[in-house]
Amino acid sequence: MRISQMVMGAVASLMLTVPALAQETVAIVGGRVLTGTSVVENGTVVISDGRVVSVGQGGAPAGARVIDAAGKVVAPGxxxxxxxxxxxxxxxxxxxxxxxxxxxxxxxxxxxxxxxxxxxxxxxxxxxxxxxxxxxxxxxxxxxxxxxxxxxxxxxxxxxxxxxxxxxxxxxxxxxxxxxxxxxxxxxxxxxxxxxxxxxxxxxxxxxxxxxxxxxxxxxxxxxxxxxxxxxxxxxxxxxxxxxxxxxxxxxxxxxxxxxxxxxxxxxxxxxxxxxxxxxxxxxxxxxxxxxxxxxxxxxxxxxxxxxxxxxxxxxxxxxxxxxxxxxxxxxxxxxxxxxxxxxxxxxxxxxxxxxxxxxxxxxxxxxxxxxxxxxxxxxxxxxxxGQIAPGAAGDVVVWSGDPLEPLSQPSAVFVNGVEQPLEARNLLLRDRYRQQTPMPPAYRN
CATH class of the missing domain: 3.20.20.140 (Metal-dependent hydrolases)
Structure with a gap:
């Protein structure tokens, strides 16, 4: 594939699909929640219509999509x-x-x-x-x-x-x-x-x-x-x-x-x-x-x-x-x-x-x-x-595998304005494309 085609494909994959406004209710349960001003152990964060609805301890509301964050850290974006x-x-x-x-x-x-x-x-x-x-x-x-x-x-x-x-x-x-x-x-x-x-x-x-x-x-x-x-x-x-x-x-x-x-x-x-x-x-x-x-x-x-x-x-x-x-x-x-x-x-x-x-x-x-x-x-x-997980704030929430200040920790879910974002970027798409290429393009075989 020509480089220009490859770049265009990456752009389309990353940006051209514009998600609809989030209407679903999402409950992130069981994680260690860093609200930005405090810490809630075994917390539940509820996001709906693009904003944080609640944060505290307890179960997910009926009908919510549940994300299990047990053993993970939930932090503001x-x-x-x-x-x-x-x-x-x-x-x-x-x-x-x-x-x-x-x-x-x-x-x-x-x-x-x-x-x-x-x-x-x-x-x-x-x-x-x-x-x-x-x-x-x-x-x-x-x-x-x-x-x-x-x-x-x-x-x-x-x-x-x-x-x-x-x-x-x-x-x-x-x-x-x-x-x-x-x-x-x-x-x-x-x-x-x-x-x-x-x-x-x-x-x-x-x-x-x-x-x-x-x-x-x-x-x-x-x-x-x-x-x-x-x-x-x-x-x-x-x-x-x-x-x-x-x-x-x-x-x-x-x-x-x-x-x-x-x-x-x-x-x-x-x-x-x-x-x-x-x-x-x-x-x-x-x-x-x-x-x-x-x-x-x-x-x-x-x-x-x-x-x-x-x-x-x-x-x-x-x-x-x-x-x-x-x-x-x-x-x-x-x-x-x-x-x-x-x-x-x-x-x-x-x-x-x-x-x-x-x-x-x-x-x-x-x-x-x-x-x-x-x-x-x-x-x-x-x-x-x-910048915080609090009722009324934008639904910018990230679920981390561990301490977010630890370089080895990675996000398992990222929400912006209540919309879950893909965990991909152009560098990763390029990595995956050429790692899976069989056979390699002629220029890479010479």
């Missing part, structure tokens, strides 16, 4: 934060990446939700790692994907022309269920790089970025108060386009959180100061040296998205990175969410491995489970809607 799922297919092929915007005239208004691909091969792979939701975030200098540079994003043009492109765009929440409508909520947060990467966008120095940030918000507030004058050209020239100005109004008002990528402890303190002065609602991303200023972060009530396995002093911004960062922040009272690796696209499934590593370095087990389930929903203003 995990949430990949700071992710590129459905927004990027192959990192080395620019045409498949809809996460990075290079426009000089559009920055804050960039909305990743319009570029999401529900047929992406990355979604089933992540789903097999227990990931059922993701917060898809635009890429920018300093992004965890590691493939974006200062000249590849809004803020600097080919000839060095600068605009105040301090913002990379707006994030979205998706679910990983099969079907064509994976968008849960667009525009859940704005994104911006700070520290060394942000300084590069602003002109080369950290002080320049902070000054430009404050001036930008001042202009946004000026525009918001004088829209009529702006429309009739009765307002002085502003640095941003109208689309960017409109997109930043919720940030300036403190209604939309700003995801700030920052690493160094001193930069974290300055960002917290900036948020106090400007009334901005922050989410810290990265914060490898956060443990040094954990009390400051906790006092500010700012959550952190982090990768707990970041522990190498790769540059001067992460000299004090350590594996105990997650434990220290959690102990200080900071709400944390644990990320996958390399932008949580092809390695989003490793989110649970990272949570397990954090446990091995002092993070309480319950806190690790919360950091990949309930905490992301809380951080992005969707508490109770997903």
């Amino acid at each position: 995990f949430v990949a934060v700071d992710s590129g799922l459905a927004g990027s297919e192959v990192g080395s092929i620019g045409g498949t990446n809809d996460l990075a915007n290079r426009s000089n005239t559009l920055s804050a208004a960039f909305d990743v939700s319009y570029g999401l691909d529900p047929w992406s091969f990355t979604l089933p792979v992540a789903r097999l790692g227990g990931v059922t939701r993701a917060v898809v975030v635009p890429q920018h200098p300093g992004s965890s994907g590691g493939h974006v540079h200062e000249h590849d994003t809004a803020g600097a043009g080919e000839g060095g022309y600068h605009t105040p492109g301090l913002f990379a765009g707006q994030a979205a929440v998706i679910h990983l269920g099969r079907g064509t409508d994976i968008l849960v909520k667009p525009r859940v947060a704005m994104t911006a790089p700070f520290g060394e990467a942000g300084a590069g966008v602003a002109g080369g120095a950290r002080g320049a970025e902070y000054t430009l940030f404050k001036e930008t918000l001042a202009e946004v507030r000026l525009y918001a108060r004088n829209k009529a004058a702006y429309e009739r050209a009765g307002l002085r020239d502003l640095m941003l386009s109208r689309a960017d100005l409109e997109a930043l109004i919720p940030v300036a008002n403190g209604d939309m959180p700003l995801i700030v990528t920052v690493h160094r402890a001193s930069d974290i303190r300055q960002v917290l100061r900036l948020a106090r002065e400007e009334g901005v609602k922050l989410i810290l991303d990265g914060a490898e040296e956060g443990w040094l200023v954990a009390s400051d972060i906790a006092a500010a009530g700012v959550p952190v998205l982090l990768n707990p396995v970041s522990n190498l002093p790769a540059n001067f911004e992460v000299r004090a990175a350590r594996m105990e960062n997650a434990a220290a922040l959690d102990a200080a009272g900071v709400v944390i969410a644990i990320k996958g690796n390399e932008g949580s696209v092809h390695r989003a499934r490793e989110t649970r491995y990272n949570a397990g590593n954090a446990v091995s370095h002092g993070l309480p087990y319950a806190s690790a489970i919360a950091a990949i389930t309930v905490n992301p929903a809380r951080i992005f203003g969707m508490a109770g809607q997903f």
